[in-house]
Amino acid sequence: MKTANIGLLGFGNVGGGTYKILTDNKKLIENRIGVSPKIVKILQRNRNKKRLVDANPNLLTEDPDDIINNPDIDIVVEMLGGIEPATSFMLQSMKHKKHVVSANKAAIAANYELLMSTAKENNVEFLFEASVAGGIPVLTAMTNALEANNFVEIMGILNGTTNYILTKMTEEGLPYEEVLKDAQAKGFAEADPTADVEGIDAANKLSILMALAFNKYVAPSDIPTTGISKITSEDIKAASEQNKKIKLIGSASVKNGKFDYSVKPVLLDASHPLAGVSNEFNAVYITGDMVGELMFYGKGAGPLPTGSAVCGDILSIMKKYK
Amino acid sequence: MKTANIGLLGFGNVGGGTYKILTDNKKLIENRIGVSPKIVKILQRNRNKKRLVDANPNLLTEDPDDIINNPDIDIVVEMLGGIEPATSFMLQSMKHKKHVVSANKAAIAANYELLMSTAKENNVEFLFEASVAGGIPVLTAMTNALEANNFVEIMGILNGTTNYILTKMTEEGLPYEEVLKDAQAKGFAEADPTADVEGIDAANKLSILMALAFNKYVAPSDIPTTGISKITSEDIKAASEQNKKIKLIGSASVKNGKFDYSVKPVLLDASHPLAGVSNEFNAVYITGDMVGELMFYGKGAGPLPTGSAVCGDILSIMKKYK
Numbered sequence: 001m002k003t004a005n006i007g008l009l010g011f012g013n014v015g016g017g018t019y020k021i022l023t024d025n026k027k028l029i030e031n032r033i034g035v036s037p038k039i040v041k042i043l044q045r046n047r048n049k050k051r052l053v054d055a056n057p058n059l060l061t062e063d064p065d066d067i068i069n070n071p072d073i074d075i076v077v078e079m080l081g082g083i084e085p086a087t088s089f090m091l092q093s094m095k096h097k098k099h100v101v102s103a104n105k106a107a108i109a110a111n112y113e114l115l116m117s118t119a120k121e122n123n124v125e126f127l128f129e130a131s132v133a134g135g136i137p138v139l140t141a142m143t144n145a146l147e148a149n150n151f152v153e154i155m156g157i158l159n160g161t162t163n164y165i166l167t168k169m170t171e172e173g174l175p176y177e178e179v180l181k182d183a184q185a186k187g188f189a190e191a192d193p194t195a196d197v198e199g200i201d202a203a204n205k206l207s208i209l210m211a212l213a214f215n216k217y218v219a220p221s222d223i224p225t226t227g228i229s230k231i232t233s234e235d236i237k238a239a240s241e242q243n244k245k246i247k248l249i250g251s252a253s254v255k256n257g258k259f260d261y262s263v264k265p266v267l268l269d270a271s272h273p274l275a276g277v278s279n280e281f282n283a284v285y286i287t288g289d290m291v292g293e294l295m296f297y298g299k300g301a302g303p304l305p306t307g308s309a310v311c312g313d314i315l316s317i318m319k320k321y322k
Numbered sequence: 323m324k325t326a327n328i329g330l331l332g333f334g335n336v337g338g339g340t341y342k343i344l345t346d347n348k349k350l351i352e353n354r355i356g357v358s359p360k361i362v363k364i365l366q367r368n369r370n371k372k373r374l375v376d377a378n379p380n381l382l383t384e385d386p387d388d389i390i391n392n393p394d395i396d397i398v399v400e401m402l403g404g405i406e407p408a409t410s411f412m413l414q415s416m417k418h419k420k421h422v423v424s425a426n427k428a429a430i431a432a433n434y435e436l437l438m439s440t441a442k443e444n445n446v447e448f449l450f451e452a453s454v455a456g457g458i459p460v461l462t463a464m465t466n467a468l469e470a471n472n473f474v475e476i477m478g479i480l481n482g483t484t485n486y487i488l489t490k491m492t493e494e495g496l497p498y499e500e501v502l503k504d505a506q507a508k509g510f511a512e513a514d515p516t517a518d519v520e521g522i523d524a525a526n527k528l529s530i531l532m533a534l535a536f537n538k539y540v541a542p543s544d545i546p547t548t549g550i551s552k553i554t555s556e557d558i559k560a561a562s563e564q565n566k567k568i569k570l571i572g573s574a575s576v577k578n579g580k581f582d583y584s585v586k587p588v589l590l591d592a593s594h595p596l597a598g599v600s601n602e603f604n605a606v607y608i609t610g611d612m613v614g615e616l617m618f619y620g621k622g623a624g625p626l627p628t629g630s631a632v633c634g635d636i637l638s639i640m641k642k643y644k
Contacts (some may be wrong), residue, residue: 021470022470025612032469121420141463145638146634151345169507271600278593290347292621294459296616304613304614308468311612312466315469
């Protein structure tokens, strides 16, 4: 059986989840794909941090060049987060003729065109299912099974933290600040929640969705973005009284060649499929000219759901080895 | 640009939808895939039937051999419905080294193992996204993006006719017979509704889902199946009073190697994601060991949604031409 040699850049939550899936489900993957996944190196910059799983210590390195410039590695999986050095590492890997899989929405949204063109020039695959809506296979669906459609509209609940906060405000009638503190205590929100609650994370994901759906790249900073930090208990109550729900929606549509896009809190009818998406779940609602309306729902974060998407991309590359 | 030569077996609703998509979105497909789709022959057995679209009359034939045994055709798309002659036509096409795409759940569920092994022996692709849940790309997701998962459970609203009837019974408090007549008048139910209302159609789809998810083939006739024809207005009312909904659910799960499967009406909590799936919409709810819970929602029937799925399969084969 052929082997796919994989290098992991980053060993945090997503890196740990990916490692666990490739290890625990190795036999299953070999049976389904006919190629064996082998992790040969892992970049772990901070050895003292508590890890989701323990990797074989012989695999660990602190030098990114051991992966990016390692002739034994075919697939580089970038899970560092942040724009740099992640973008540079991905570009260098492509120039060394390695396929790249990434979960890093911020880096991809910031440098989409450069990353795509560099992958094309070097004739390598560049896949990033995990960068939008975690485990939900929406990018793969858009670029494969739905590819005969002109996409008309995309609407998504793209951030689990804000959806969790809005759900708790709605169900328990509590004010924003109190729910945020509780979410931070439970690990659903970060100590600095700005990127989530101000819609920046959702804008990164919307930028990637637009690029794939409409072949139209808009930088996240050019997407009109309003977060949820100004939503009050009174807003929530007023929505409930009209049988509506407030959701943070990233949306983009095209009509007669004109694009319309934003991230903002939206009042949805309770009967809208996105209105029923609660807690930390994500969902993407897509309209294609032929298929009509579709919705994809699932976990938008977490080591294993996100790792599932990363591994889907790795397997898609491995299939071509045969 | 390379050309993919396509033969259509059947020119009813799904055939017409597929023809329309490959014609209307031809430029889009060429741009995205880099290969041009060309329909070279269409089997149309009844020339007098009213058609969704008019095809170039030069393409039409009444002789299936003009497609199955045509050296100019690479991809045969089977959209005849029914077990025979569809199964024989697919097998013969494979033996003539043609890739096969099918929308025909009855034929695939009845002859799954023979069709899969014949495709493998002849080293051709056999894809059938449209056979389950119409336009919803659930089979492609399971066999691609989610492939690193052990699937644990599948639950689906797999039949639009019965979901439409149950929705109207719930929303309007009307008895089964009255709603069925109205559905027949509106074209949502067939003159002989048996296959839909008795769960036979859903059992065909569940058989295909199980084969892909668990690598476990169970003939549709071996799936315990109960339809909706005995559901009364009183049942619906009693469910509503408990804040539950009655849905016709095809479900399959595996635990410690033991499989459990059925098609039957199920009482779902109103908060379950499948409970909000109304009217003619379909949805499939999947649990994977790594990704957790996912739901896919959309139109399970209709010429264009089903044609979108057929075309997704055709494009997936075309991608390999490059």
